[in-house]
Amino acid sequence: MSSTLQAAVIGLGNISSVHIEQWQKADGVELVAGADINAEAVAKAQDAHGIRGFTDWREMLDKIEPDVVSICTPPAMHREMGVECLQRGVSVMCEKPLAADVPDGEEIAAAAREAEAKFMVAYCHRWHPTIIAVKQVLDAGTIGRSLMFRCAFAGWNIFSGNHRASLKLAGGGALMDNGSHAADIYQYLLGRIANVSCRAGTKVQDMETDDVAIMIFEGQNGCYGEIIVGYSLPGSHTEFRIIGDKGFLRLDDYFAGPVKIWLRETQQWSEHAVPAGNRFDGEFAHFLAAVRGETELLSTADTALHVQKAIGAAYEDARRKGVPVS
Ligand SMILES: NC(=O)c1ccc[n+]([C@@H]2O[C@H](COP(=O)([O-])OP(=O)(O)OC[C@H]3O[C@@H](n4cnc5c(N)ncnc54)[C@H](O)[C@@H]3O)[C@@H](O)[C@H]2O)c1
Structure with a gap:
């Protein structure tokens, strides 16, 4: 992992704007790419943020090889994307809820326990x-x-x-x-x-x-x-x-x-x-500190599995x- 973390976002809808803003303002992070099945959303993100855009998230992982990825898609996709990122050694900030159901959540939690990469669930109110x-x-x-x-x-x-x-x-x-x-x-x-x-x-x-x-x-x-x-x-x-x-x-x-x-x-x-502060600043600072080995994650796949x-x-x-x- 280089000292500057390369970040990418999967799912360029509503909540992605928070992730994009956070990656752009974080020290030692470069937001490089975004993926969405909606080509219009991809084009908009490319124009607005000067990032590389993809309509296939796997192709984005292949070509960009990011260090950290935000998963901002609907819950039903979190398992497939989360597990694959972990298996590739990519740390994940996954939007809540962990998954659409308990079996998917169990699979993510098992992969997260095995992986060296970090998997955080964005239950942002812990930093509110x-x-x-x-x-x-x-x-x-x-x-x-x-x-x-x-x-x-x-x-x-x-x-x-x-x-x-x-x-x-x-x-x-x-x-x-x-x-x-x-x-x-x-x-x-x-x-x-x-x-x-x-x-x-x-x-x-x-x-x-x-x-x-x-x-x-x-x-x-x-x-x-x-x-x-x-x-x-x-x-x-x-x-x-x-x-x-x-x-x-x-x-x-x-x-x-x-x-x-x-x-x-x-x-x-x-x-x-x-x-003072706001929850998203706290949440992303915490995730980056965990990725850099400076702290233990507070919101894990296991804590999110309990909620699920x-x-x-x-x-x-x-x-x-x-x-x-x-
Ligand atoms: N932490 C918070 O406070 C907060 C706030 C809002 C949403 N969320 C969570 O974030 C997630 C997304 O919510 P949203 O409101 O942004 O939804 P949204 O519907 O606005 O955006 C989801 C995006 O994912 C894209 N997408 C769907 N399937 C895809 C695929 N296979 N590959 C790539 N992109 C795909 C869609 O095209 C869409 O652009 C949900 O899990 C939601 O619960 C969290």
Whole structure:
């Protein structure tokens, strides 16, 4: 590997703009190429960023031999692309979720365990400043033992026609897409998930996947959790709170903070400051440090596989629909 890392992006849709920007501004990285099956997207990226464009991602790997690759395609392609990159010794920043289903996720995780190259899953909220602040409060023991976790990432987004509307391409809708972020945040803050229940359905939009879902679960530490997601819920419903036995914390503004804390003992509110920065800068700096051998990856194929299993189990429970009420 040369000291300047050659980077390439597979999938030149919506989220690729974040990856392109991050590779372009990172020290010691040169963004050299991009691939997409959509020739128009390839031409646009070539013109805008002066990179080499390909409509066949394998041809790009053959010709460019990059050191690091972003996978920004729909989840159903992550297995094939991720495993092949790892087998070629290419480190991967793969967009979340890990895959469209658990078997694909297992295959990626097995390949990642075998490989010397790094495989990170872009669960970017682990680097979101307000979540870092929440973690500081929890780790300090301020609110005591966590009893209840609640995270809502819901609003109104028309996704008919998008890959998120296709069961085959996405593996699920709002729960797979945003619920996986919430489940990963829970894992990062409070540990693994032990069991789940769920309702998920297609309520408003013309799509094969869920546009409204609610998942409740129990963590291995005994904390109960609730995740609310939806593409078809008018307004914006970003809520975040954790209740412990000594008090509770909440983020009224998930994006800017502060973390508000109320304690049983003092019956007073206080605020915990949010560090500066943005989640994508933190995420890419962390990945590059891991590729350079300076740190261990925080978001791996294995941690993402746990989320994949929790979401898969939630969909399984949603199909059962619980205990009928007569
Ligand atoms: N971390 C985040 O906050 C975040 C935000 C948005 C999307 N995502 C994730 O990123 C991934 C992509 O989402 P998006 O919104 O950018 O989707 P998108 O539909 O806008 O873009 C996907 C691109 O992949 C291309 N593609 C499909 N099959 C391909 C193939 N075989 N070879 C090359 N290119 C192919 C499509 O043509 C399209 O341009 C998803 O897994 C999604 O969950 C993450």
